[in-house]
Amino acid sequence: MQEVACEICGKPHKIKDLEVSYIKPDVYLTISEEIRKNSKLSDDLCQINWERYFVRSVLPIPMNDFGYNYHFGIWVEVSEEDFNMIVETWQDENPTPNEILGVLANDIQYFQQPTDGLKGVLKLVDQNKRPQFYLRQYNHELCQDQKNGVSSQKAASFNHLLYE
Numbered sequence: 216m217q218e219v220a221c222e223i224c225g226k227p228h229k230i231k232d233l234e235v236s237y238i239k240p241d242v243y244l245t246i247s248e249e250i251r252k253n254s255k256l257s258d259d260l261c262q263i264n265w266e267r268y269f270v271r272s273v274l275p276i277p278m279n280d281f282g283y284n285y286h287f288g289i290w291v292e293v294s295e296e297d298f299n300m301i302v303e304t305w306q307d308e309n310p311t312p313n314e315i316l317g318v319l320a321n322d323i324q325y326f327q328q329p330t331d332g333l334k335g336v337l338k339l340v341d342q343n344k345r346p347q348f349y350l351r352q353y354n355h356e357l358c359q360d361q362k363n364g365v366s367s368q369k370a371a372s373f374n375h376l377l378y379e
């Protein structure tokens with residue numbers, strides 16, 4: 216496992232395949248007990264009050280000095296129609312190639328500006344992997360990082376919170 220010096224503290228941090236990772240959409244933490252009874256959260260899927268629908272996904276960021284990506288583990292909000300389509304085709308050998316519009320549903324606290332609400336597209340990769348989310352706005356540091364890639368030192372600093 217690769218260890219890289221962190222940009223924030225200078226200490227070595229491990230970079231694994233999947234790092235900073237959220238087990239719920241942020242909004243799930245704010246709902247009332249009553250609404251929670253009418254909602255469902257699993258490892259991969261979440262619906263809130265039959266009104267809002269979320270899919271657990273990864274947000275890949277290329278590391279320019281390594282041959283692989285850093286991955287944030289995040290939730291993406293999608294329409295009810297797309298949610299149902301994803302549930303139905305998840306296990307297919309060749310999932311639908313359609314690009315699914317979605318909205319990032321977690322605030323990754325590394326970034327100064329909030330990341331929740333950023334728009335992008337969800338791509339279903341194969342049945343053994345979580346869908347991948349690609350941002351389609353470029354006015355945010357996270358979007359620039361995904362588009363241009365980052366140094367492994369910056370990727371290590373994404374993991375800084377895990378070491379505090």
Ligand SMILES: [Zn+2]
Nearest residue numbers: 221223224375
């Ligand atoms: Zn650090």
